[in-house]
Amino acid sequence: MIxxxxxxxxxxxxILDVQNPNNGAIVVFLGVTRKYxxxxxxxxxxxxxxxSMAITEIDKICIEIKDIWGIKDIEVFHRIGVVNIGDVSxxxxxxxxxxxxxxDAVRYFVxxxxxxxxxxxxxQFVDGEMWIEGLQxxxxxxx
Amino acid sequence: MAFARFRELLGFHNIKLEIxxxxxxxxxxxxxxxxxxxxxxxxxxxxxxxEEYCDNETILKNGxxxxxxxxxSGG
Numbered sequence: 001m002i003x004x005x006x007x008x009x010x011x012x013x014x015i016l017d018v019q020n021p022n023n024g025a026i027v028v029f030l031g032v033t034r035k036y037x038x039x040x041x042x043x044x045x046x047x048x049x050x051x052s053m054a055i056t057e058i059d060k061i062c063i064e065i066k067d068i069w070g071i072k073d074i075e076v077f078h079r080i081g082v083v084n085i086g087d088v089s090x091x092x093x094x095x096x097x098x099x100x101x102x103x104d105a106v107r108y109f110v111x112x113x114x115x116x117x118x119x120x121x122x123x124q125f126v127d128g129e130m131w132i133e134g135l136q137x138x139x140x141x142x143x
Numbered sequence: 144m145a146f147a148r149f150r151e152l153l154g155f156h157n158i159k160l161e162i163x164x165x166x167x168x169x170x171x172x173x174x175x176x177x178x179x180x181x182x183x184x185x186x187x188x189x190x191x192x193x194e195e196y197c198d199n200e201t202i203l204k205n206g207x208x209x210x211x212x213x214x215x216s217g218g
Contacts, residue, residue, distance in 0.1 A: 119217030
C-alpha cells in the first residue's frame, strides 16, 4: 500500500502488513528529519506533494522492484506538511524470502523516489527557510 | 499547476489558460513567461501533462493539466 499523509505513520502496523509466511526478511527504511544540515540548525521541515502523481510515480517504482527483485510485499509512506526534528518523513518496508534482494531493492527505491516522485521539502531554519531542489551533493555519491 | 518554490514565485497553485490549438508545452512556457516574468526563474523544471512526465514538444489538447515540477526532494 502507498500512503501520503499529514499524520505520522504507524510503523508497527506497516511491519505487520508485510509480515507473512513467505517472507524470511523484512527491511525497514525510515527517513528521519535531521537537526543539522551543513552545520545549520533546522527547526522543522515542510513537505509538499503533487499527491496523485506522487502515488502514481511511487507505484511505478513498486512495479520495477517487483520485476527486478520479485518483491511483492511493499508498504510505502510519505509524510506531508510540517515534520518536526526526529520524526519519520519516509517509510519503506519490503518483505521477501531472503534479505539480499530486500537490501538491494530498498536502496534502489529510495534513490529512485528522490529523483522522480513529485514531493518537495522546505527546510526552516532559525533565520530563514529554503526549498530543497534535487539530490544534494552528499546524496549523489550514493546513487 | 505550480509547486514548491515555483508556486511561491508565481503566486498561484493552479490557473486555467486558453491557448491556441496545437500549442506545445514550449508555447505554453513562452506564454507564461510573458504573463509572469518570474517564470524565468523557474529553471531546471520537469513538465508533466496529465500526471505523466513529458518533453517540451508535447502538443497540448483541451482539458490537459500541465504541471511545472521543480527538481524533487522527497525522502
